[in-house]
Each structure stands twice: as C-alpha cells, then as structure tokens.
Amino acid sequence: MLLRILIAVGPKRIQNRLCKDKVFSDTIMETLAVTDHLWEELGSKNADLAIIDRAFIPEPAGQSIQFIRHLPEAPEMVVFSDQENAEDRAGLLAAGCEAVLNTQLPWSSLQETLSAILRRKRLRSMDDLTRSQLSAQARLSDFVSYSAAMQAFMKIVFRVVNSNASLLICGETGVGKERLARAIHGEGPYGAGPFVAVNCGALPESLLESELFGHEEGAFTGALRSRRGCFELAHQGTIFLDEITEMPVHLQVKLLRVLQEQEIQPVGAEKSIKVQVRVMASTNRNLEEEVQAKRFRKDLYYRLSVVTLTIPALRERREDIPLLAQGYIDFLRSRIGSGSYAVKPEVMGALCDYSWPGNVRELINVLERAMLLCNRDEITLEDLPESIGKRPVTVGSDPLPQEVAALSNLTEDWTDHPWRTIRRKSLDLLERKYLESLLSKSSGRIGETAQRAGMSPRFLFDKMKKYRLNKDDFKYNMTKSQKIVT
Numbered sequence: 001m002l003l004r005i006l007i008a009v010g011p012k013r014i015q016n017r018l019c020k021d022k023v024f025s026d027t028i029m030e031t032l033a034v035t036d037h038l039w040e041e042l043g044s045k046n047a048d049l050a051i052i053d054r055a056f057i058p059e060p061a062g063q064s065i066q067f068i069r070h071l072p073e074a075p076e077m078v079v080f081s082d083q084e085n086a087e088d089r090a091g092l093l094a095a096g097c098e099a100v101l102n103t104q105l106p107w108s109s110l111q112e113t114l115s116a117i118l119r120r121k122r123l124r125s126m127d128d129l130t131r132s133q134l135s136a137q138a139r140l141s142d143f144v145s146y147s148a149a150m151q152a153f154m155k156i157v158f159r160v161v162n163s164n165a166s167l168l169i170c171g172e173t174g175v176g177k178e179r180l181a182r183a184i185h186g187e188g189p190y191g192a193g194p195f196v197a198v199n200c201g202a203l204p205e206s207l208l209e210s211e212l213f214g215h216e217e218g219a220f221t222g223a224l225r226s227r228r229g230c231f232e233l234a235h236q237g238t239i240f241l242d243e244i245t246e247m248p249v250h251l252q253v254k255l256l257r258v259l260q261e262q263e264i265q266p267v268g269a270e271k272s273i274k275v276q277v278r279v280m281a282s283t284n285r286n287l288e289e290e291v292q293a294k295r296f297r298k299d300l301y302y303r304l305s306v307v308t309l310t311i312p313a314l315r316e317r318r319e320d321i322p323l324l325a326q327g328y329i330d331f332l333r334s335r336i337g338s339g340s341y342a343v344k345p346e347v348m349g350a351l352c353d354y355s356w357p358g359n360v361r362e363l364i365n366v367l368e369r370a371m372l373l374c375n376r377d378e379i380t381l382e383d384l385p386e387s388i389g390k391r392p393v394t395v396g397s398d399p400l401p402q403e404v405a406a407l408s409n410l411t412e413d414w415t416d417h418p419w420r421t422i423r424r425k426s427l428d429l430l431e432r433k434y435l436e437s438l439l440s441k442s443s444g445r446i447g448e449t450a451q452r453a454g455m456s457p458r459f460l461f462d463k464m465k466k467y468r469l470n471k472d473d474f475k476y477n478m479t480k481s482q483k484i485v486t
Helices: 012-020 038-044 061-069 086-095 107-131 148-160 177-187 205-213 249-261 287-292 298-304 318-336 345-353 359-373 402-407 419-441 446-453 457-466 471-485
Strands: 003-008 027-031 049-053 076-081 099-102 167-170 195-199 237-242 277-283 307-310
Touching: 003 012, 003 038, 003 107, 012 027, 038 061, 049 107, 061 076, 061 086, 076 086, 076 107, 086 099, 099 107, 148 177, 148 307, 167 177, 177 195, 177 237, 177 277, 205 249, 249 277, 249 298, 287 298, 318 345, 318 359, 345 359, 419 446, 419 457, 419 471, 446 457
Parallel strands: 003 027, 003 049, 049 076, 076 099, 167 277, 167 307, 195 237, 237 277
Antiparallel strands: none
C-alpha cells in the first residue's frame, strides 16, 4: 500500500530534502502550512507518518502528542528538534513519539532512522490488511479436479496467473469467484502485496466512489477526516471488484481512467495519485448482454476482459463432488468437532444427483448442516435437506422431458456449430422453457417457483434477469386463462 506522510518542519533546507529524498519513494507526501490551526489540520488528515518540528507542537507537548496518537488510524510521530534536551526528549517518547531527531545530526543518520521507521510502518500496515484474510487463504491446487470441464478451465488459469493483466471472472453465484481471485493473487506477481475485495453491489452509490478512491476532508457532508480508498490500500497488490455490473455508469468512467492511466483521484482532491494495482472483477451476469442494454460501458468491458475466466457450475462437473465433499468435511471437522463423519454411498449418490443451484457454496452449507445433525460417525440421507435426501434418483430408463427429447433431433444447422456453442444454447433453451413453465404454474409467485425448482429465490431472480422474465407477465397470463375457462 502507499504510505501517506505529513511534513511540517521549519528549516526550508530540511523540508526540501525530505520531499526529494529517495527514502520516501512509494509514498504520498504532503507539506502542511504553518498556521494557528496546524494541529487541528493534522488531526483531520489520514496519514501513516507525521514529521513535525518541535517548535510547532502546542504545549503541553505530551498532551498534544497523545491527542494525535489516540485518533483512529493515528500516524506515527517523528519530531525534529534543533536542541538536545534529554528531559523533553523522554517526555515526547513517553507520550507516543516514534523518534525525536536532532536536526544537527548528519543527514545519513536521519535518513537511516526514517527508513527504518517507514519499513516498520509498512510491515505493520500490511499485517493489518492481511490478518483478516488468513482464514480465507486460497491456492490454485484447491481447484484441481477430475472433470474435463474444470481441467480445461484450469489450464487457462495457469497460463495467466503470472501476468499482471486485468481479469474478468464470470460464473454463477456460489462457484467460488472470489476464492479463485485470491488464489491467482497469492500465486501471482503481486502475491506479497495486499488483496482488497470490494462488493460493488453492497454499498450505496453515494459511498462507493469514496470507498474505491478515497476522499479529502470536507469533500462532502460528514467527511470530517480524509480517508484513503481501496485502490490506494491495494497498491502493489490486487483489488477485486465483486458484482462489477452493479457499479454506476459515472463510476465506470473513473474506473476506466484508473485502468488506462494507473492513477486515482480521491473525491475532493486536486491532484491524482499513481497506483500500481492488478484489477480483477467478477459478475454472475452476461456482460455482453449488459453492454448491449447500455447498462455497462463497452470500452470498460473490453479493458476489463483482457482475459475472461468462466468457472463451470457444479452441476457441469459432477465428477468432482465426491472429492469436494470429502475435502470440505475434513475442513469443517476442526470447526464442528471430532468425529469420522463417514458418507454413506446413497448419500454421495444423492449429492451427485442434485442440481446444486447454489453451487459450491450450497454444497458447503449442506455438508455443515449434515455434520451438525448426524451422530458424528456417519452421514445418512436423513441428515440431508429434504430437497436433496428425499428426491428420487433419476435412472437411465426414465423418460426424458419433452424439451430434451426434441433436442435429440438435430438439424444440419446445429451440426455446423462447435460443441460449446450448441451446449450453451441448448442449456439456455431448456432453462428458459423450464422456468417459464414453473412460473406459469405458480402464477408468477417467486417463492413457490423457487421451492418447486429446488433453488433459492435470489438465484431464481438472477435467472429471470438473464432470460428477461417478468413475474407480472405470468400473473396476467394465468388470470386471463382462468377467466376464459370460467
């Protein structure tokens, strides 16, 4: 991350030397004007290090230092003094100063001390950013699988992991888009830097710009202190923009400039800040359709999708379910308690037969629930949700739905297209027909439709958005047909 440094020293020669010294590379430096309100201004700034002349500290000096040190995100304090006073030095250090340096010392000595302080501060800041991520560490080996679809996907991932190109990660809800982003970050060129995740759909539009780019004091009502944004925090690391399609169009313009110029401009700031960040974005929508509908900028889409990675849904790689299930049981065992948690064959068969609308995330939740309900020795069908454990297992002799049977009569036009195109179009056709039928039967009631389909209401909404299905249309059609019958 970039370190912010505030400077308020008297001698111009020292001030100029500080601003030009290579010790402060990869930092944002700001010189404060010496006024009667210097200390109040210092308290309103967001900084990592403050270099202050002893003459500018209000008396009693100890209380003034403690005032700054007790602020949220308090900066480290380094005091420059042109006099050697042991008692005053001891008081400042006791109040929380990192160092008290005599300006008469050789510049090499001052430089060495400041360099050591910056190194310690940078390490502490990195620790703060990564401590919350330790439990979420991911590796690319977590995605190794038996299925052909996932193996082909991972071949592409391994080719791009060592680049710093922008990545667009697509896939249904719950397939593990953020986990893949963390794994690519950890094994990529910026792996030693921070990983900062931002959910673009979880923040109000009025706050998202400040969250991404930061703001200056007084930039808007309530901005009492300056604040650094996520791009600045992710310097020399990775920023992950989840649900990128939820970003307002005017912020898409600013994001495009960041990708092109590698610089950001905090809200209310006059100057831009150079950043070195790898950008990864994710979505569970079809971005090409969003571009055509003019809800997403075409130029930003092209800039983000240097490489597009579409994670296969869990139902498309059922061969991986036994391996995934056992892996998550081993992982959850330490959280839930000791036990063998053996999986009966019929349980594994039910897990492999289920469609998993919530993908890997749903699988983890189902396994955790089963481990909590079982006798700790063996997981049975009774420990699974009714939608999974009680559903009949389909066999090869079962008749195919009418829509599937119709697809068996391929025309010459279909055989002119590659397998991937036909597979995607046929699945889309089946999904749309299936949802239209369910919505008609339920008269457009979302809860009932989701229950019949064995999926969550949110997942159903996502599918309806994809196929432009409106529940009111089905409610109207049902009411009309009922009137005709009566």
